[in-house]
Amino acid sequence: MKATVCRRGEFEVVDLPMPEPGRRQVLLKVLRAGICGSDLHARIHCDEVAALTGEVGYDHFMRSDERVVMGHEFVGEVVSYGPGCRRRWKAGTRVVSLPIRRDGDEVQMTGLSARAAGAFAEYVLVEEDVTMPVPDRLDTDLAALTEPLSVGRHAVARSGIGRGDVAVVVGCGPIGLAVILMLKAQGVKTVVASDLSPARRALAGSCGADVVVDPARSELADRIPERAMHFRRGPELLDFALDAMHKLRTVPGLPWWRLMGLGERLGQVPKGPVVFECVGLPGMLDRLGAEMPYRSRIVVVGVCMEPDTVRPALLSNKEIDLRFVFAYDPDEFRDTLHLMADGRIDARPLLTGTVGLDGVDAAFAALGDPETHAKILIDPASEAVTP
CATH class of the missing domain: 3.40.50.720 (NAD(P)-binding Rossmann-like Domain)
Known part of the structure; x- marks a missing residue:
């Protein structure tokens, strides 16, 4: 398969072996992948980020001397299943997935680790247990924004x-x-x-x-x-408190020293x-x-x-x-997918460009200008090189 590989901040389109789904994994054909702000940062500063993530217990964040297929925001269609899967969806079903998957006994960050190739490629592996179908009424480009x-x-x-x-x-x-x-x-x-x-x-x-x-x-x-x-300034609060105490202490039957707290609990402060x-x-x-x-x-x-x-x-x-705050919970991931599908949010204004695998480098450069783009998607089937 074709994939865009990053090493030492440079991108190159290469041919890689077709991924083989492991136990409880699903092979997807990538339909769209998004470029995240963390991708922009990781491309140049991945060694510093790796040092930080190591402090919180994750030792496999991408390093500059590694060849990494990035891409952790994506939507794809089911191709095949590995052993142990429930085979919940037929081939061709569009799905999104949390970008985490197992590598032996460890969990890796898809698209941000050399041990878990991401979606800047024609195919990507996901865990069946954190994958969910895209409602028919939701556009593929919008589904790619779920993450x-x-x-x-x-x-x-x-x-x-x-x-x-x-x-x-x-x-x-x-x-x-x-x-x-x-x-x-x-x-x-x-x-x-x-x-x-x-x-x-x-x-x-x-x-x-x-x-x-x-x-x-x-x-x-x-x-x-x-x-x-x-x-906005301390004296304003003190003035409010004194004025409130003056007024509230005249209320019969209530200890005046508790009135300020009562007013706060009632939403009056x-x-x-x-x-x-x-x-x-x-x-x-x-x-x-x-x-x-x-x-x-x-x-x-x-x-x-x-x-x-x-x-x-x-x-x-x-x-x-x-x-x-950081990232999201699986239920929030699902809720987001269905908020879009139900029309409760319209994220289409964020979509400002699409490129193919050969256009990844140009897309990263374009995202450095806030006046030009918000979210650029990668379509592995496209030949576009400029967003």
């Missing part, structure tokens, strides 16, 4: 946001856009999106953002609805927005901690690969919540 959109689904679920809360999405690349889509699917009424790129701001609006901010022209905090921007940091650059967390008001929640979705600095005393004084 990256699941990251947004997980971030929103872990954020604990309510429909009446104000959401702020900082960074409108593919993951930020996925977060916007999932916030609106969950019924969040007010979503504020911020990005320096005009093209990405336009995409944010297409994905449902209610307020779109150019941070180069206006302060983000000034564009967030006032109901979520109380107590304003709270800050839920902020989704989707940039992943040093300095963003401290900046948001300084800009956002008392008791904001910052959900860290962007993956910063460099050391960063925050001022804990600042975050403590404002009681800022920091919540880090």
